[in-house]
Amino acid sequence: MADQNTMSRLDTLTSWHADWATLRVAVLGLGVTGFAAADTLAELGADVLVVAPAPAAGSAASERASLLPVIGARLLQADLDPARGAPHPATAAPAELAAHHPELIIVSPGFHPDHPLLAWAASQSIPVWGDIELAWRLRDKVVRADGTPAEWILVTGTNGKTTTVQLTATLLAAAGHRVAPCGNIGIPVLDAIRDPQGWDALVVELSSYQLHHLKRTGPGALVPWSSVCLNLADDHIDWHGSAEAYRDAKATVYANTKVACVYNKADAATSAMVQDADVQDGARAIGFGLGVPGPSDFGIVDGILCDRAFLAERRDHAIELTTVAELVDRGLAAPHILANILAASALARSFGVEAGVIRAALETFALDAHRIQVVGRSADIRWIDDSKATNPHAADASLKAFDSVVWLVGGLLKGVDIDGLVASHVSRLRGAIIIGVDRAAVREAFARHAPALPVFEIDADDTEQVMPNAVRLAAGLAEAGDTVLLAPAAASMDQFTDYAERGRLFAEAVRDYLGGGAGDHESASDQDS
Template sequence: MALADMSGDATARLDGLTSWHADWTGLRVLVLGLDPVGFSVVDTLAELGSDVLVIDDAAPEDLARLVPVIGARLESGPLDAVPDAANQFAPEVVVATDAFAPSHPILAWAEQTGAAVWGDAELAWRVRDKVARETGEPAEWLVVSGSAGKSTTIALTATMLVADGRRAAPCGAGGVPILDAVRDPQGFDALVVELSEGQLRHLAAAGAPGAPVPRASACLGAADDADHSALGLVYRNSVTACVYNRTDAATMRMVEEADVTEGARAIGVGLDTPGPSDVGVVDGILADRAFVENRRTSAAEIATIEQLAERGLAEPHLVFDVLAAAALARAAGAELAGVARGIDAFRR
């Protein structure tokens, strides 16, 4: 079995790869899976000058043709065991798409050889400074997980932030790959990132060099058959707010057990009357009691159910998505007027 050289110097090198402008040249990276996310990983690393091998048992022809063009290599074949090509390559890093569970034989082999195992979200976080904001800082991240409603919520949140004057975009699972958004030359002030259970399982540990530190996070709900431990990782390192479904005991436990940045607040979302630090509904009015000056005695109007009905958003699950998006946007500093304009502008 070939072994990756993970000496102290090699580990220090990986720990230092936390910028697009770091030296990624020649880093041996094995990428598992050539779906659109996998290709975004390959394309990013090739652009950075890394030595990239991607393996897939059924790579789409259009993506497979592009791999050698961008300077990477593709090996096709079964993935139920460690391919000889992977052994010979001796990767320093293995990047797994979300279809590969941590227990997969190739990932178990990677850990045995001393190779680091990342997901696409960790790589995206490490190189997020490719296109900086006007302040010189990279885009903030707002991250969303859950068993349902994610795509609508991230789209709503991004629309609200744009209406508030930010450059924002939704990305992640089921949509634009995070790495494509990070490398978009126009740049963004905020990325609203949907993370699947598979992506969450591959996040770096809290405090690790590649661990995302989101401005705010949300788990919209957890089905009984979902991986609750994975979904709860969405809250890790959150800075400002952890948005949860207050009618879902599982998400409440996730927030209680989350390893967050000191000062992060728990923000409850529900379709009933909100308490302090919640958003909810009172007499047909979507109300914010989380981001007002006096949360104990006052609330602010976000929108009305009647207004949502005019935009096809009055179904209960969509009202919930609007409330969750409003909580995320407010946690990112959006004004109520911007949130309201975003609701007006949103199209499903």
């Protein structure tokens, strides 16, 4: 059980150069994040015990497990399911973990807040940090020429996080800044802050899981340069327990912001988050939206993307950033992508990036795979992979970009209601192919709102044939001018490793069906929206 001396010591650990030696730490999880935490703490001299399930032979987790003794950490193999809990009662822990007497627990993002080991930690008054707080406390390992650590720019939202992080980092790099995109985007922040070359800025993608564990005040509370919540829609309700808890986690992104709180003018929830946020003196609220911008906003006027925030004459003038016509040529003109560009531009401008630099950088920017990516064309039919649309909000944005759609939908719904999404897009649907394990809810939504629509289901038992069968059925429904759109509105882990594998198998099935020459993996550059 943590005593007052331990708590006082933890309050002093706000620098790489503090005394972390011999601190007893338990790290829950051995994914990329868990290993980065263990590696970092071992480097600092802490006594590190990693608690994780036995890794499968030949897996990435197995390789990480083999490295733990090398870095000076130990592994306790325990039958833990981060999502559904462990076989231990809420007030107990594996004997070896209890014997370690941890003074601190670092939890990987996937562990549910009510996981038995976290309940045990609470019963023992053991502080629990996420990897983001740990990284923030250690951010001064490598400093800039003026002796200060890199500034942090935070990005969250239900959808568009990764694209906005990549855009923002691209714009900062084009201006000559040393910048690292990191966090939930795939590169642990703990790896970024330990990079010996150092950075001027970190653009940090934060999931609601990571935000859940962040403090808003006191030692360890982040103080970002600028921050954005791109949008808010129901997601991960099964993890957070309620829509309100999910919203509260997302709102943490704005706490203590120094320069700019960027919010979505079309999403009242993000505006309310900014209004309620406790920020640094001088921080500004900067709105973005697809309409005409007001003072302190980013928006679009007559097809021109404008900044009316970071200029002295913003009451009467605007700065041109780029045009929709130019972005069409780059495959970046879908409405939700335009919104991401405006948000990223606001973050970059808050860091001093000139408008001309933004325009030039956008001329070479390309979306990642599995984001409204054309993977095939045949008989005036486009086949588009938007496997990254893992929730209804993302699928809604994707569907709005096309007029006539054969929709591949379904997967792991994560407790989210899909009824409204189906109802709002019936008029644009030629037909639908339902995949995944949670097919019943999707099937019932189509029965309620589109009983005459051709709808087919793919048996979830034969994973290897999911995409070939879906493509074959979609081809039978599609007509000239249609788009066959994989925008599942659901997570992928029921049948696939991740959304990337789901998208890749879809693309392969399209190429196989169309004869191997389909698609050149370009963005959906000629969409009408």
